[in-house]
Each structure stands twice: as C-alpha cells, then as structure tokens.
Amino acid sequence: GAVVSQHPSWVICKSGTSVKIECRSLDFQATTMFWYRQFPKQSLMLMATSNEGSKATYEQGVEKDKFLINHASLTLSTLTVTSAHPEDSSFYICSARASGRAGEQYFGPGTRLTVT
Amino acid sequence: RKEVEQDPGPFNVPEGATVAFNCTYSNSASQSFFWYRQDCRKEPKLLMSVYSSGNEDGRFTAQLNRASQYISLLIRDSKLSDSATYLCAVKRGSYIPTFGRGTSLIVHP
Numbered sequence: 001g002a003v004v005s006q007h008p009s010w011v012i013c014k015s016g017t018s019v020k021i022e023c024r025s026l027d028f029q030a031t032t033m034f035w036y037r038q039f040p041k042q043s044l045m046l047m048a049t050s051n052e053g054s055k056a057t058y059e060q061g062v063e064k065d066k067f068l069i070n071h072a073s074l075t076l077s078t079l080t081v082t083s084a085h086p087e088d089s090s091f092y093i094c095s096a097r098a099s100g101r102a103g104e105q106y107f108g109p110g111t112r113l114t115v116t
Numbered sequence: 117r118k119e120v121e122q123d124p125g126p127f128n129v130p131e132g133a134t135v136a137f138n139c140t141y142s143n144s145a146s147q148s149f150f151w152y153r154q155d156c157r158k159e160p161k162l163l164m165s166v167y168s169s170g171n172e173d174g175r176f177t178a179q180l181n182r183a184s185q186y187i188s189l190l191i192r193d194s195k196l197s198d199s200a201t202y203l204c205a206v207k208r209g210s211y212i213p214t215f216g217r218g219t220s221l222i223v224h225p
Contacts, residue, residue, distance in 0.1 A: 034212060041124070041217075042217055043120075043203070043215045043216055043217035043218060044160065044203070044215040046212060049212065091157070093159050093160075105162075105213065106162075107159035107160050107161070108159060109158065109159050110157075110158065110159045112157065
C-alpha cells in the first residue's frame with residue numbers, strides 16, 4: 001500500500017513555543033492531505049484539509065491562525081502549532097489520498113505532541 | 117445524534133472466540149464504508165472496505181445493512197494479536213470520511 005511518513009514521531013515543547021510537523025507521501029503524489037487530532041480514547045477529529053497550492057480548509061472550531069498548514073508540493077504538507085499550550089497536547093495524524101484510489105486514505109504514523 | 121457511532125467497549129474475549137461489533141451511521145446518503153484497525157499510540161490502518169454484498173477476508177467478515185444503517189465486523193477465531201481498537205469510517209461521495217470513536221477489543225489467553 002501507499003506509504004505516508006510523519007516527522008517528528010514525538011515532541012515535547014514548552015508552552016508558548018511553536019512546533020512544526022511534516023507529512024510526506026513517499027511513493028505517490030497526494031493532491032489532498034488531511035490533518036487529524038486524536039485525544040485519548042476519542043475518535044479521530046478532522047482539523048483541516050490541505051490542498052496542494054491552495055489554502056487549507058479548516059473544520060469548524062479549528063483556529064487557522066493557530067494551526068498553520070502549508071501544502072507546498074504534491075508530497076509534503078506541514079502543520080505548525082503556534083504558541084502551543086498544554087491543551088494542544090494530543091496525537092496529530094496526517095493522511096493522504098492517492099489519485100485513483102477513491103475512498104482510501106493512508107495515514108502517517110502520527111506525531112505525539114506534549115506541551116509542558 | 118452523532119454521524120457515526122460505535123460502542124467503545126472494551127470487548128473482552130478469550131482466544132478462539134468469535135466477536136462482532138457494529139457501527140451505526142445517521143446519514144442515509146452515505147456510500148462508502150470502511151473498517152480500520154488502530155493499535156495503541158499508532159495510526160489507523162485500513163482493515164477492509166465494506167461492500168453492499170458483504171465481504172470476507174480470512175477471519176474477518178464485514179457486512180452492511182442499509183435499511184438499519186449500520187455496518188458490522190465479525191472476527192472469528194480471535195487471536196491475541198487482534199487486540200486493538202477498531203474504527204469504522206463512513207463516506208458520502210467525494211466527501212471526507214467520518215470516523216467513529218472506535219471499539220476496543222481485548223483478546224486474552
């Protein structure tokens with residue numbers, strides 16, 4: 001199946017700092033990538049849809065100025081959590097949809113963010 | 117009512133048992149259905165798509181009941197390695213899938 005990588009896999013940062021998470025599709029081109037957040041024992045919550053070369057579409061309740069998304073190429077999307085606070089601590093997962101594979105999403109391994 | 121609902125469990129079963137869980141969806145226009153497996157602190161991985169006629173993959177059987185708007189996953193001859201959280205996902209057309217919160221399965225010796 002298609003491979004999606006994320007970096008870093010885990011990060012601990014101090015409150016007020018910014019953290020960048022990278023999502024890459026390794027063996028296919030992804031015009032669309034998705035960013036999810038998952039709190040313990042909760043479902044995946046879609047944060048935003050990232051389209052290559054255009055602005056991301058954010059879900060209701062997600063602050064676009066706090067969660068900056070850049071999809072600069074067909075294989076890379078980045079999520080920057082700006083001025084992180086402890087309540088931003090969560091598991092952030094990206095996924096990518098490959099062309100021609102309707103309905104199937106391939107997830108990255110996730111990034112565990114802890115803000116102290 | 118949530119768009120996709122699952123019993124969070126946990127379902128605690130012995131090795132070799134058969135276990136089934138359901139996932140209900142509220143939007144009758146939903147067209148595509150999937151089961152994902154998620155291990156602790158890992159990303160979800162596609163287990164199987166669910167087809168209208170039902171489908172089987174080894175010990176796993178998925179079924180769709182459109183009239184009652186639910187999908188099911190049956191696991192036969194449970195293995196210890198089946199312990200995980202099983203997420204269902206429901207999709208309309210080209211819309212992004214909506215995930216349930218997952219059902220936790222624990223298979224014990």
